Amino acid sequence: MNDQQILKLKQFGKLNLQVPISSLTTIRVGGIADGVIYPKNVLALLETIQFCKNEAIDYFIFGNGSNILASDDAYHGLIIKLTRTLNNIYQNDHRIVVEAGYSLPSLAYYAMKQNLSGLQWAGGIPGTLGGAIFMNAGAYHSSISNVVSEVLVLKGSELEWMSNKACEFEYRKSIFQENRDWIIIAARLHLTQGDFKTIESIMNERRDRRLNTQPLSEYTFGSCFRNLDKPSWQYIDECGLRGHRIGDASVSSKHSNFIVNNENATFEDIINIIDLIKEKVKTQFGVDLVLEVESFNWKHH
Numbered sequence: 430m431n432d433q434q435i436l437k438l439k440q441f442g443k444l445n446l447q448v449p450i451s452s453l454t455t456i457r458v459g460g461i462a463d464g465v466i467y468p469k470n471v472l473a474l475l476e477t478i479q480f481c482k483n484e485a486i487d488y489f490i491f492g493n494g495s496n497i498l499a500s501d502d503a504y505h506g507l508i509i510k511l512t513r514t515l516n517n518i519y520q521n522d523h524r525i526v527v528e529a530g531y532s533l534p535s536l537a538y539y540a541m542k543q544n545l546s547g548l549q550w551a552g553g554i555p556g557t558l559g560g561a562i563f564m565n566a567g568a569y570h571s572s573i574s575n576v577v578s579e580v581l582v583l584k585g586s587e588l589e590w591m592s593n594k595a596c597e598f599e600y601r602k603s604i605f606q607e608n609r610d611w612i613i614i615a616a617r618l619h620l621t622q623g624d625f626k627t628i629e630s631i632m633n634e635r636r637d638r639r640l641n642t643q644p645l646s647e648y649t650f651g652s653c654f655r656n657l658d659k660p661s662w663q664y665i666d667e668c669g670l671r672g673h674r675i676g677d678a679s680v681s682s683k684h685s686n687f688i689v690n691n692e693n694a695t696f697e698d699i700i701n702i703i704d705l706i707k708e709k710v711k712t713q714f715g716v717d718l719v720l721e722v723e724s725f726n727w728k729h730h
């Protein structure tokens with residue numbers, strides 16, 4: 430980006446230059462991005478994207494970076510972050526309309542406080558609503574697809590409300606993964622009347638269970654592989670890889686489907702662990718594990 434472009438982009442929101450992507454991902458890995466912008470509002474987001482297209486500036490949408498593995502390479506483009514600013518929420522009885530940058534755990538606790546049921550599974554998933562819709566995030570046999578009625582999407586220069594059906598949600602899948610130029614702007618959710626105490630006790634119990642079974646105080650991107658016929662952690666465990674370390678990355682000793690950055694792990698450390706797991710599981714069980722984490726600034730091999 431040249432000085433002129435930087436000046437123009439600054440109209441649309443806070444622009445930080447030369448940002449370590451490791452500061453934007455929960456695994457704390459990633460090279461330096463030329464810029465990160467926090468568009469002030471939806472109009473500023475639309476204009477940012479239009480500007481990038483006109484100026485041939487590469488861009489990529491980040492939610493909370495909790496499901497992204499970025500390479501250590503420099504990114505010569507603009508990361509568009511929807512947290513901080515695109516987080517308005519409006520409620521009408523059981524219906525909520527929320528912008529994509531809204532934090533998923535905050536949304537779950539907001540619903541609880543309003544006696545609204547349907548998001549009890551979401552309290553421990555550290556993403557945004559947009560990231561959750563993109564991934565069809567979920568837990569405990571529920572997912573965001575169960576409460577989404579419509580999604581507001583930017584397709585090219587058109588805004589469109591897409592129905593739940595049109596989003597083609599499946600286990601950890603949505604149509605957005607096949608259409609990476611579409612941007613999720615907001616969603617309408619339908620929740621049901623619930624009881625505060627009941628919702629609170631379910632969420633507390635699940636929080637405690639997560640604390641006991643997942644390495645929540647460490648740098649991770651959540652589950653590394655999608656679950657197949659049986660949970661991926663079982664395959665990894667049965668290959669004897671629990672706790673296995675390469676460089677500064679390791680398979681979590683608390684949960685074998687979590688890879689942990691012990692402080693200074695490089696992208697290569699993480700990829701080496703991923704490759705080792707895939708290779709061992711393939712040799713021992715003939716099973717091809719599929720990555721759940723999204724890649725940024727590198728290609729799956």
Ligand SMILES: Cc1cc2nc3c(=O)[nH]c(=O)nc-3n(C[C@H](O)[C@H](O)[C@H](O)COP(=O)(O)OP(=O)(O)OC[C@H]3O[C@@H](n4cnc5c(N)ncnc54)[C@H](O)[C@@H]3O)c2cc1C
Binds near residue numbers: 559566
């Ligand atoms: C400790 C921990 C526990 C986790 N537990 C779970 C769990 O139980 N269940 C589960 O499903 N996941 C879990 N995850 C993974 C992750 O939190 C979810 O996938 C989450 O929904 C990702 O949201 P995000 O905002 O962080 O997305 P990001 O990681 O920022 O982005 C993920 C992908 O979504 C795209 N994206 C994000 N926002 C938009 C948008 N507005 N429009 C278009 N594309 C967009 C990005 O471009 C990227 O490709 C966990 C992660 C951690 C670190």
